Amino acid sequence: MFRHFQALVVCALALLCASPAFAGELRQGGKLMLTSGVSTVEGSAGGGLATWALIAGNETDAGIGGSAHATIVALPDFDLKSVGGAIGLHNRVEFSYAHQSFDTRRAGATLGLGRNFTFGQDVFGAKLRVIGDAVYDQDRVLPQISIGVQYHRATKSAIIAAVGGKHAQGTDFLLSASKVVLARSLVLGATVRFTKANQFGLLGFGGDRSDAYHAEFEGSAGLLVSRRLLLGAEIRTKPDNLGFARERKAVDAFAAWQFERHLTVTAAYADLGSIATFKRQRGAFLSLQASF
Amino acid sequence: MVLLALALALQTTPPGEDPVDPYPHSNANAGATPFKGSAMLAAFHGRAGVDRIADDLVTRIVIDPRIADILKGQDEVRLRRLLKEQFCYILNGGCGYSGRTMREGHKNLGLQTADVGALVEDLQAAMRKEGVPFAAQNRFLAKLAPIKRDAVER
């Protein structure tokens, strides 16, 4: 699976070097506020949960940019933390990384894993903007379209196998479309993710119920309230591969506030549904992103 | 053809401006179609508001360190006049646009995407100062955004 990832990276770099912008002098910044998105828990540019076709960083076609994030989702029975970063090359290619840890707190003891048993995973991502400009193409219906790949490596393979998970590693393939509809002050995004992931990959990939790729949907819609503030909502559907616990969609309502050119804070009310038999995991999502 | 030649020959340089090579005149040179109705013009506080915004925009861009160099030695008087015409035309304020096309007007400036970003931010600041509601600002910017493709050097 890692081969797919490598193939995309090589193909992306080849495309990048062939573009004329690569020849000139590099230039810092230049993107308009909020038009590089915030960071998903997987490190890629997006909302908090849903991936967007936007490329991370404040750079334009003439530069290199990036972002770093720290996110916590505080749920009734669990804590999900994500830290990571992304590099954006010429607003064309994005490479991202995030480390997630999922603390089971007291639920860990109930599940027989031990108190504060913590699942984890590393996510390596690459994204290529294929066509369209979400911001400037206001006279066209065509959105910005990107393809992406994410290689996930979960840490607790023995537990994953014990709960019915088939693999501790997995590769997701993503197709994303994003559009800023300026005339309506809207930001819209849709992604199809081909994945086997259980709970984002923290509980591995594939399971006793299904070990096939599923096409899952990530949608987001936001309203630009000011040039610094975006209010919106997201939905992300997920496979339901494990027999021991139902898995359903995740939804959230968020506010992303770019209070300084290089800093954006995102606060959300997130409903991650049922996780490992613990129902109604609803709580606060808080993320800080620095971008350049 | 005769009429066009006549029109070109009749072009005079307004006071305070440098002469430019003759070019065909058309409102289409503005690079965007006007809004319908009068709501947008009202949101920009009429012709007077549009003029204030265009003036303030030019005042801002000539000192914006990101793009000031590009504007050095350029005909600021002409730019002010034509931005007022262009904005007024697009906002359906009853003006005609007498400038060059957006491609012609920016050729050889070597503009980059980041330059347009800087100008847009300066325009947002000017519209904010005038008190144009944010949603109306965005509707206007939606008209201007595609001009980027013509203004930026490829």
Ligand code: HEM
């Ligand atoms: C999409 C945004 C833009 C719009 C709507 C716009 C509009 C205009 C207009 C109406 C003119 C007059 C054309 C003429 O002289 O016949 C003009 C000229 C000019 N613009 Fe822009 N412009 C844009 C972006 C920019 C940017 C980003 C810069 C540089 C930072 C810039 C710099 C200039 C200069 C220097 C001239 C004068 C050129 C000359 O006199 O030869 N423009 N622009």
